[in-house]
Amino acid sequence: MRAGLSRTWELLTLPAPARWLRRADRRGLTGPDPGAGPAVNAMLAWLVRAQERSTSGAGGFAAHFDLIRGWGASCPGTTGLAAATLLRAADRWNDHALRQRASWALEWLCAVQHADGGFAGAGKTESAPFATGQALLGLLAGSDAVPGAEAAAARAARYLVSMQNPDGSWPGECAHDTQIAWALLEADASLSDQGFGDVAQANLRWALGQQHRNGWLANCCIDDATRPFTVTIATAIRGFLESHRLGHVLRHLDAAVMAGWALVAVQRREDGSLPGRLNDKWEPAVLWSGLSGDAQAAICWMALYDATKDPAFLAAAKAANRFIRRTLPVTDDAEQAGGVRGSFPIDGDYNRFRYVTLGAVYAIDSNMMELALDPA
Numbered sequence: 262m263r264a265g266l267s268r269t270w271e272l273l274t275l276p277a278p279a280r281w282l283r284r285a286d287r288r289g290l291t292g293p294d295p296g297a298g299p300a301v302n303a304m305l306a307w308l309v310r311a312q313e314r315s316t317s318g319a320g321g322f323a324a325h326f327d328l329i330r331g332w333g334a335s336c337p338g339t340t341g342l343a344a345a346t347l348l349r350a351a352d353r354w355n356d357h358a359l360r361q362r363a364s365w366a367l368e369w370l371c372a373v374q375h376a377d378g379g380f381a382g383a384g385k386t387e388s389a390p391f392a393t394g395q396a397l398l399g400l401l402a403g404s405d406a407v408p409g410a411e412a413a414a415a416r417a418a419r420y421l422v423s424m425q426n427p428d429g430s431w432p433g434e435c436a437h438d439t440q441i442a443w444a445l446l447e448a449d450a451s452l453s454d455q456g457f458g459d460v461a462q463a464n465l466r467w468a469l470g471q472q473h474r475n476g477w478l479a480n481c482c483i484d485d486a487t488r489p490f491t492v493t494i495a496t497a498i499r500g501f502l503e504s505h506r507l508g509h510v511l512r513h514l515d516a517a518v519m520a521g522w523a524l525v526a527v528q529r530r531e532d533g534s535l536p537g538r539l540n541d542k543w544e545p546a547v548l549w550s551g552l553s554g555d556a557q558a559a560i561c562w563m564a565l566y567d568a569t570k571d572p573a574f575l576a577a578a579k580a581a582n583r584f585i586r587r588t589l590p591v592t593d594d595a596e597q598a599g600g601v602r603g604s605f606p607i608d609g610d611y612n613r614f615r616y617v618t619l620g621a622v623y624a625i626d627s628n629m630m631e632l633a634l635d636p637a
Contacts, residue, residue, distance in 0.1 A: 278594070279328040279607070279614050286606030290532055290587045297628040300586040303599030304621045304628075305350060305359070308343060310595060311618045312362060320369035324383050325603070325615040326596050337373060337380035338392035339618050340366050341399025346622045348402050353629060360406070367407040370396055374413050378420030390424050390431040393417050394441035401447050415455070418448040422460050429467035436471045436478040437493040438464060439500020446507040458508075465504055468497065469516055476519035477541045488538040488546040490611060491554030494520070495561055502564045514568060521565045524558050525577045532587075533580030537604060537611050549609025552588065552601050555581045556623035563630045575634070582631055585624050 275283070285291075295303070308322070314332045315323035321335025322343045344366040351359040374380060379388025380396040400414035421441060424431055431438050442461040449458035471479045478497045482489030498520045505513040523543045528535055535555050536545035562578035565571070588605050590597040601620035603612025612620075 275614075276329060278597070282328065282590075282607045283614075286608075290584070292587050292589075292591060294583050294586050295589065297582065297586070297631050300589060301350070301625055301628045301632070303589055304601065304625050305347075305599075307599035307601075307616070308347070308618065308621050308625070309362065311343075311621070312366065314596075319372070320365035321373070322366060322618050324619070325612060325617050326600060328607070328614045328616075332596070334384075335369065336383040336392075336618070337370060338382065338395030339622070340370055341380075341396035343618060343622050344370070344399040345402035346625050348406075349629065350625065363403055364407050367399060367403040367410050370400060371407070371409045371413045374416065377423075378416035378418075379424075380417065388420065390421055390441055391433075391435070391438060393420055394438070394444040397421070397444040397448060398440075401444070401451060404451065411452070414448060415452050418445060418452065418455070418457050421445060422457065425460055425463065429463035429465075431464070433483055434480055435483060435493070436468050436481045437497040437500065439468050439497050439504065441500075442468070443500045443503040443507070446504055450507065461504065462508070462510075465501070465510070465513060468500070469512060472516055472519070473541065475541075475543065476516075476523040477543065478520055479541070485538070488540055490551055491524075491535050491537055491539060492551050492557050492611070493554075494539065495524070495554050495557035498524075498561045499557060499564070502561060502568075505568070506564075517561065518565060518569065521561055521574065525562070525573060528558075528577055528580065530580075533577075533582075533584035534605065535581070537609055547610065549604045549606055549611070550584075551604055551609065551611035552585055553603070553611070553617055553620035553623055555585055556601070556620060556627045559585075559627035560623060560630060563627065563634065566634075578627065579631060579635075582624075582627055586628070 311323045315335045317335035321340045324333045324336035344363040347359045347363040375388045379393045382389040382392040397417045400410045404411040442464040445457040445461035481493045501513040501517040534550035537549050537551035538546040559578040559581040562574040566574035600616030603615045603617045
């Protein structure tokens with residue numbers, strides 16, 4: 262009852278831009294596909310604004326732009342992933358300005374690292390393994406460019422080692438912590454002889470134990486394990502894929518193929534989107550789509566295409582990317598132009614009424630992967 266009243270009050274008091282976008286989204290997708298290249302340019306421009314307008318300042322990336330409350334504070338995990346994406350884009354287009362922005366982000370990360378080596382999650386003050394794994398990926402990507410980044414990465418990796426449970430999981434026991442394992446395998450490749458790879462493999466063994474015979478990955482959401490967000494499922498799959506890339510363990514690829522195929526089966530053929538939450542039978546649990554999940558799934562599908570050469574994976578990835586591109590706002594409003602919604606429609610329950618920096622990061626990566634596979 263209270264939740265319903267709260268939702269009604271929210272809708273009655275929405276600012277005009279949020280009311281307009283809610284009405285527009287409920288009419289469905291109406292805009293054209295701008296193409297991967299123009300979309301990446303627009304999303305990169307929005308990402309720059311997320312760095313410039315963070316309420317924390319100093320180089321980190323705001324976690325989101327909220328249509329009701331405005332820009333958010335910088336998030337260490339999001340900043341780490343955003344920095345890594347900017348470095349990939351800078352290398353692709355030889356863009357010094359993007360490289361400089363990534364350096365500012367990594368300098369901010371070094372400054373906010375906790376004494377225990379960890380980083381705080383969004384809106385939190387205590388170190389958290391998942392956020393630390395995200396930050397670690399950024400620090401490793403920029404370790405050659407930013408003084409102190411390699412040392413900060415080593416401290417972060419040691420923190421993750423110290424926090425691992427005896428069964429290989431981390432506190433919270435989430436299957437999408439395979440992203441942490443991926444980060445530790447990256448650390449093991451550049452910071453050798455510290456045992457980071459063994460810790461990563463222990464987590465991956467635990468995560469494999471969470472997979473059901475139908476490919477489902479249990480314990481994939483901290484707020485509702487019976488209906489996890491699609492983005493957390495796709496993040497678990499990506500952790501297996503990146504770990505296979507680094508370690509060539511066939512079981513990791515097999516796990517990703519099983520779950521990746523299940524996601525292809527649930528993809529909506531009319532527009533390329535995925536339901537924002539799924540149940541353990543791979544059935545839609547909501548009508549809205551979470552765009553961060555669509556983009557992360559597209560990344561996984563393109564990696565699976567690269568590994569298996571199955572064209573169905575590439576087709577699914579391209580369809581998801583087209584869906585995301587068609588949702589990008591075409592507007593002179595700098596806070597919205599090029600932004601990636603949390604949900605479509607905008608009032609879905611994943612980052613409701615927000616443009617999400619992590620969604621932009623994943624969508625930039627997925628579209629850059631598409632450009633690399635199909636430059637035309």
